[in-house]
Amino acid sequence: MIYYGRNPYFDKYMYLIQQNQPIMPQTPNSMPVDIYTYPQNYPAALELMSEAISTEINGRIFYVYFKSLAPTQEEKDIIQEIMDDAVKHFGLFRQIYYELTGQIPEITPAGDLVKPNTYCDAIKQLILFEIGIIKAYSNILYAMQDRRHINMLIEIISDEQNHINYYILLLSNNKC
Numbered sequence: 001m002i003y004y005g006r007n008p009y010f011d012k013y014m015y016l017i018q019q020n021q022p023i024m025p026q027t028p029n030s031m032p033v034d035i036y037t038y039p040q041n042y043p044a045a046l047e048l049m050s051e052a053i054s055t056e057i058n059g060r061i062f063y064v065y066f067k068s069l070a071p072t073q074e075e076k077d078i079i080q081e082i083m084d085d086a087v088k089h090f091g092l093f094r095q096i097y098y099e100l101t102g103q104i105p106e107i108t109p110a111g112d113l114v115k116p117n118t119y120c121d122a123i124k125q126l127i128l129f130e131i132g133i134i135k136a137y138s139n140i141l142y143a144m145q146d147r148r149h150i151n152m153l154i155e156i157i158s159d160e161q162n163h164i165n166y167y168i169l170l171l172s173n174n175k176c
Helices: 007-017 040-070 073-101 119-139 147-172
Strands: none
Touching: 007 040, 040 073, 073 119, 119 147
């Protein structure tokens, strides 16, 4: 595992990315659904959203460690901004989930922190992770009907895309 602990959400999307396969949400009985058609995509989107909530809050464990590796204050500030976004995303996902279901989502605790070999390795792994996250969050977006929820998801996805740009800057700064 390259992010933190065992995270099947991450593993599934990274496998599909590596195989150049489209990421299709699954119904509870593991049948692919059309990611663009509501209401068929709605149950899978709720499941992805529940996983996203756990991922956003559990990712903080990794970011605290990652920040400790940063060689400059500028890089620590960039990582702190990404950490702040993760907290914001957790809140937005939690709010959307509650508004859609009337339930507070459960948070699956992360496994043990698996430390990357180097700071550069961590950055590269985070770029791949963000790519998977953007694809998954896009699948959630496709199931949203309320304009306010759509706007929230667009903000989250835009933030995640910006994180990739930050990681590319960190790669460049550290000559990775």
